[in-house]
Amino acid sequence: MIAWIALSLLTPLGIGFFALSLLWQKDERLHRAMLLKVCLGSGLGLGIVSLLFFLWLLVAGAPGRGVVLIEMVLLAGLIAAFVIRQRGDTDDSRVRREPSCAIPALWLIRLSFYFVLACALVSFIFLTLRTPHGGWDAWAIWNLRARFLFLSGTFWKNAFSQVLNWSHPDYPLLLPGAIARCWTLSGNNSLVIPAVIANLYTVATAGLLYCSLAIVRSRNHALLAGLVLVGTPLFIFYGSSQYADVPLSFFILATISLFYIRDTMCRGFHVVCLAGMMAGCAAWTKDEGLLFLIATICARFAVTTPTYGWKAFGRELLAFASGLAPLAVMIAYFKTTLAPPPDLLTAHEPRTALAYMTDFSRYGLIIKESFKQIFFLGKAAIPLVPTLMIAALIAGTQIRQDDKKAVLGAALTCCAMLVGFFFVYVCTPHGLKWHLTSSLSRLLMQLWPSFVFIFFLLFFIPRNTTTQEAPLCQTR
Amino acid sequence: MRSTSGIVVLVASILLSNVIWSTQLLMDYKAVRQSDEVTIYEQRFKGLKKALPPHAVVGYISDRPVADMRFDSDESAKYYIAQYALAPILVDYSTNHRFVVGNFHNSRNVHKAVSDKPLIPIKYFGNGTMLFQRSDE
Numbered sequence: 001m002i003a004w005i006a007l008s009l010l011t012p013l014g015i016g017f018f019a020l021s022l023l024w025q026k027d028e029r030l031h032r033a034m035l036l037k038v039c040l041g042s043g044l045g046l047g048i049v050s051l052l053f054f055l056w057l058l059v060a061g062a063p064g065r066g067v068v069l070i071e072m073v074l075l076a077g078l079i080a081a082f083v084i085r086q087r088g089d090t091d092d093s094r095v096r097r098e099p100s101c102a103i104p105a106l107w108l109i110r111l112s113f114y115f116v117l118a119c120a121l122v123s124f125i126f127l128t129l130r131t132p133h134g135g136w137d138a139w140a141i142w143n144l145r146a147r148f149l150f151l152s153g154t155f156w157k158n159a160f161s162q163v164l165n166w167s168h169p170d171y172p173l174l175l176p177g178a179i180a181r182c183w184t185l186s187g188n189n190s191l192v193i194p195a196v197i198a199n200l201y202t203v204a205t206a207g208l209l210y211c212s213l214a215i216v217r218s219r220n221h222a223l224l225a226g227l228v229l230v231g232t233p234l235f236i237f238y239g240s241s242q243y244a245d246v247p248l249s250f251f252i253l254a255t256i257s258l259f260y261i262r263d264t265m266c267r268g269f270h271v272v273c274l275a276g277m278m279a280g281c282a283a284w285t286k287d288e289g290l291l292f293l294i295a296t297i298c299a300r301f302a303v304t305t306p307t308y309g310w311k312a313f314g315r316e317l318l319a320f321a322s323g324l325a326p327l328a329v330m331i332a333y334f335k336t337t338l339a340p341p342p343d344l345l346t347a348h349e350p351r352t353a354l355a356y357m358t359d360f361s362r363y364g365l366i367i368k369e370s371f372k373q374i375f376f377l378g379k380a381a382i383p384l385v386p387t388l389m390i391a392a393l394i395a396g397t398q399i400r401q402d403d404k405k406a407v408l409g410a411a412l413t414c415c416a417m418l419v420g421f422f423f424v425y426v427c428t429p430h431g432l433k434w435h436l437t438s439s440l441s442r443l444l445m446q447l448w449p450s451f452v453f454i455f456f457l458l459f460f461i462p463r464n465t466t467t468q469e470a471p472l473c474q475t476r
Numbered sequence: 477m478r479s480t481s482g483i484v485v486l487v488a489s490i491l492l493s494n495v496i497w498s499t500q501l502l503m504d505y506k507a508v509r510q511s512d513e514v515t516i517y518e519q520r521f522k523g524l525k526k527a528l529p530p531h532a533v534v535g536y537i538s539d540r541p542v543a544d545m546r547f548d549s550d551e552s553a554k555y556y557i558a559q560y561a562l563a564p565i566l567v568d569y570s571t572n573h574r575f576v577v578g579n580f581h582n583s584r585n586v587h588k589a590v591s592d593k594p595l596i597p598i599k600y601f602g603n604g605t606m607l608f609q610r611s612d613e
Binding site: 109116123126131143144151153155158163164227379381384387394395459461462 | 479501512552
């Protein structure tokens, strides 16, 4: 059984890594980019195998270990293609390392980072042991769905029964699919699997934040950002609670950071295609991912079109859609044939939603609760957002002229998400106060890693100009 | 100098927050040794789950039936956890099924809960879990 558990977790990592490597240009110095690929690949790989498992259910009619054969064929094909490409590739792109910074007591930052990382790991394990089935949303939605997919055999569609309408059977299936697939391969619904997958996404999100900032800024920016994210109690709490919000935050950060890398370091469309895959995985994780998809396209339009024109935006959209397409097709199929309509759309009449939009007391309540939640975001003993603002006021901010549009694109995407959340709350059929207090902190936590990324793009740390290397990939 | 000061403020705040949070968490170490509610429910419903076919759709009754579960988080939590424990059996919050699962936390409430319903007790599985059958089926 242990061998099957190991296989069920290593295969997606391999699939994700080699799929990514095929899309990524060859680097001379792979070290930092390698870690980035591992982090991106682990999340992407689980998304791919979740999709394959769902396809298997549709075609075979019941879960079965045969799905591993398909995964093995896919993995073998990706490895073969990667090896062939490595031999024929003459690209001489090199990883750029931002000049390291010469601040005193750098050792203190590193020590603090490792200390906070150790605290986070211990807390994660402790919280997992305390609630092995996860938090409310885990056992009421994600793990419940996974149980039905795994245990029902040919009756797997019972997972979307109206009897379970309280558990959001319309929610997408990345997490339940990945969990049910691992259970299918291991032969039993062990509590270890959802806990390990939750841990993997939590670690991958922190790793992705570190790697992407190390590439686009410096290792010191990366360490500080990692310290902030891993030192956010609510991030660790939601991660260990096996909620889908941390996997979603991973895919949101992946999309935003890939577009940033694309805007500042590589003009190639392969990165955009990859961003499309990540955005598709976000939509396959939670319904907020669909909102993120729309937000991303709108933000990219706002940033790309004024500078490069309609045609450039059209080409970028095409590349984005090429990565998104397989996931979009499955999501559309799932939403139209299996998933019941979402409760936010069906619970009341459109007239009521329109009436809510003109009720400005709702706007006031949402704004007031939002400020409160943002101030205390993360549930740290010393509020994080004010701390970051004060640190930025003291240290200062810096942004290169060339990077302004890229930062704007990232920030616009997050802002568009917030605007989307705002209007969902305005129109919510549920009690507004209850809906805000029960969900707003989770929604904000979905954007938290991206906010930390954007913050440290701007945070000023002085540079040591003694080292310089060439770009990550060739500028086109 | 300013940059260093900003970094020191940031690092010190996060370190302190983490020490406080980790300490608070670990002081609750006894919670790790106790079973959480979901694990307890899994144990409670183990016997009942074995007695039912895996794809059954059953009803549900408890100590304190409520008209609208949206406004009773305690009662709804018990029902949701029961569904999770019994999956892949579908548990409908209704007694209009051939078989009905009973979830009672006080055995004295059983008679009161079923007195106005056409339910015949089939088996008591211990820990307040019972299986009923509708007498009109």
